[in-house]
Amino acid sequence: MDAIDVLRTKRDGGELTAEQIRWVVGAYTDGVVPDEQMSALLMAVFFRGMTPDELAVWTQAMIDSGERKDLSSLGRPTADKHSTGGVGDKITLPLAPLVAACGVAVPQLSGRGLGHTGGTLDKLEAIPGWRADVHEEAYLRQLREVGAVICAAGNDLAPADKKLYALRDVTGTVESIPLIASSIMSKKIAEGADALVLDVKTGSGAFMKSADDARTLARTMVGLGEAAGVRTVALVTAMDRPLGRAAGNAVEVAESVEVLAGGGPADVVELTLALAREMLAGAGREDVDPADALADGRAMDVWRAMIAAQGGDPDAPLPAPAETHVMTAPATGTLTRLDAFSSASRPGGWARAGPARRTWCRPRPASSGGRGWASR
């Protein structure tokens, strides 16, 4: 097989065969196809797209580049959530312990920042001592004993995505529906959860700026999940302004703890509960109300145990920002709009900064009523 034939076919708008796709994904993962050829193929996919058949084979090839985990030995239902990424999106932090507190195990293999969006692992690393790397045995033990793990994917989980994700980040090929869908779903299917809830972001701070594209991405991913036997639903939610009042690693951890303590911004609480209800329903526990576990402190107990199990000190002060800048309004008024993308992509923006390098988001939104999920 020749990589040049594969990328010419896609460049010219042709359909790749299953054999070509399996070969090119495998050969790239093994280092036989170099970055420059894969970059050209990714750009061709960016402009030409993929047919449903191509996408199904591409996603399966990414799963097959590693192992699909089997969590049946846990003896309890499992559910996970994935967000397509946004600004101030810290929902995984309160959500995983909340769902675990309701009796459903959450095996969350998370990622780093991509493009202008922050990564869950980068945020948690703001907690002194917390480690993202958890080996297989400790991972299963933590799922059994604590009920939730948020950690880095090992090298055996869709390794093709690890390489492709990094390459897309530097080749301007992130915002492509087939590439996003296959990236997310290969990892989530391989992770082995029974049920999956997708939070597909739309608006200026999302990869999918338009609601139509977000819906297409949502349907594409739900189709891939269902075809692989994972009960999958998607919510399309607003990302036209940052979620909550904090964007940045340590400040997002602090805001998540506020939510677990029964406070926090209304939009973060609302989305956390909505996603928790979907995860519980997917895992067959629609009878449980997650609001109770938030109110009575059980979710906070799981958070503390989850952080401690990975070496973190849930009571340690979070690092203070090295720089702060106070913006004073020139006149009294109401903040009605804070564009998510332009605030995250300012020079020195938080998504690429180290833990707690930057904190900028202080104004309280006039209302959180405009946020919400448009469709399922």
Ligand code: URA
């Ligand atoms: N998250 C992922 O895991 N992959 C993408 O391509 C985009 C968001």
